[in-house]
Amino acid sequence: MTMISPDERAAMREGFGRLLAEKCAEADVRRVMATQSGNDPALWTAMADMGITALMVSDEHGGIGAGAVEIEEIMEEAGAALLAGPLLSSAFIAASLIGLSHDDDAKARLLPAIASGEKIVTVAFTGDSGSWDVPGVTVTAQLQGNQWILNGAASFVLSANLADMLLVFAQTPDGLGCFEVDPAHVQIEPLQSWDPSLRLSKIMFGQAQAVHIAGVNEVTFEQTLDIARVALAGEQAGACRMRTAEQYSTTVAAG
Known part of the structure; x- marks a missing residue:
């Protein structure tokens, strides 16, 4: 795992938040939710370009090598924006599982493509x-x-x-x-x-x-679920933050 400084973490979170504010406004969210795929390919590409899809992939395989703290913070921003798409499933859960395995061939075959956003x-x-x-x-x-x-x-x-x-x-x-x-x-x-x-x-x-x-065994199963739990906790915290945020004495989510 790569050591990411608090300043780097804050900059990454701020940049992701700005991207979502621009590309994942309420109208965008409603539009994507109404599609059959439930995903915005242009936003997915933008997240990949920012390195968000590479967070849980080791630098050896083209990623950043982040940990649970970074995942929780990024998922807070995703939850606040009601982000739809495969960020949790592919970039965080699947990448974690493969990274925890002892299969070098699977890592070389799948992790670079997950990191780049090329494969889900x-x-x-x-x-x-x-x-x-x-x-x-x-x-x-x-x-x-x-x-x-x-x-x-x-x-x-x-x-x-x-x-x-x-x-x-x-x-x-x-x-x-x-x-x-x-x-x-x-x-x-x-x-x-x-x-x-x-x-x-x-x-x-x-x-x-x-x-x-x-x-991959029962221990890996639980370790992968631990990452999923951290990510989901962050997502829910972000949604709760947006639900209770106020502007001009009015709850933002009430609009």
Whole structure:
């Protein structure tokens, strides 16, 4: 992890806040929420150019190597702006998971593309129960010859509609594992969400071919969820800040 000074952190947060103020005003938010994709490609490119999508990627793979403090602060700005899109799912959760693995090939293959914003990657954790723990993983993986095959379903997957690659936790005969799956090989079904800034999906795996990611286990599962929790806490704090902010004795969100 790279040591980022308080001044650098403040400048990064301020710059991101300015970008969102310019490109993610209320009218922009409503427009993006109304689209099928739930993403603004131009804003995504601007965030990538600023280095936001590279925060959780190590400098070895073209990123910044930030940590939980930076993620929380950036997600506060995202929450205050009601930012829609795959920032949380790809740049923070997926990048963290790959970075925590012991798979150098997967890191070299995926992390530079995540850092640059060229590829969107998302993670499938849980089944229909929505239980964010290891027993909640209902996808299964079996090695058939030299090929891993996945079956079952994962639910509540963020930004699967935008994903160039899926990272899927699955139960194997030897315990929990994680696999790369091409979205073209699965069935993706949109789920309704109370939050119009989110695109949630259920993914069905029927004999889907997969590539095993080395060095991912139950500990990695929990570590990745820890990053997700920090990011979500920041997002909610930002939304709360905007909800309670006042201007001219009137709550901003009331407008």
